[in-house]
Amino acid sequence: MALDQSFVGRSYPPTAPYEVGREKIREFAEAVGDANPAYTDPEAAKALGHPDVIAPPTFVFAITFKAAGVVVQDPQLGLDYSRVVHGDQKFAYARPVRAGDRLTVTSTIEAIKSLAGNDILDIRGEVHDEAGEHVVTAWTKLVARAAEEA
């Protein structure tokens, strides 16, 4: 069943702050096998002009996708999450995420399309720090594949 177009433009309340820890960044950098010292050594990060270790570019997805859960699981929207695959992902950074950040995410439904029985949902997550400054915007396209014929 096609998703309700009236949800386009709907924004959800900001999430509670996510506190970015040095060790969580280290764990993520190790998981992707990236030895760049800017992720683990505060002195190396400072030498590049950052106040503390920074996170790899895609680190923030864990935070924005969790925030997008309010959209994905909105019973009124009625997305069938068991059929969802990740279509596109994009980030635009005002600055890198860094240790010590307390980040909130505001999720907005940017577009809903129906194509060959697939539901396509575009969600924008605006990420702000504790001072209210914009850090990064994440765009996530989810595709709910058409249900098979019964």
Place this chain on the structure above:
Amino acid sequence: MTAKTAYDDVEVGTELPAQTFPVTRATLVQYAGASGDFNPIHWNEKFAKEVGLPDVIAHGMFTMAEAIRVVTDWVGDPGAVVEYGVRFTKPVVVPNDDKGALIEVVGKVAAKLDDNTVRVDLTATSEGQKVLGMSRAVVRLA
């Protein structure tokens, strides 16, 4: 932000050093834990096949994290990345052996933009299949 690559030293068509990233089942378990994405299609072969996949597949976000390393290793400062976007076109299939799969990534400068930034177009393949499409990063150079 202190990039080690100078804007004046690159041209449209400049190739970035290519890299190959291995991914095994163990890599996927580690990434699941670090990212919080425990979808069983990334670690449970039986489940993956039940939902129509050929085998366990890598997290798309894992592949996206690897591909940008071609750019961040080139510029030195990962904080120099201004924009990064991809389309997930094909899954990276990861067999249950000690070799796993390989993700091969090449990149080249596609455009020189304002404010010392360039657009890099990336191509990521595994087993000869393109696994990321429309894969582009904008990065600020020195």
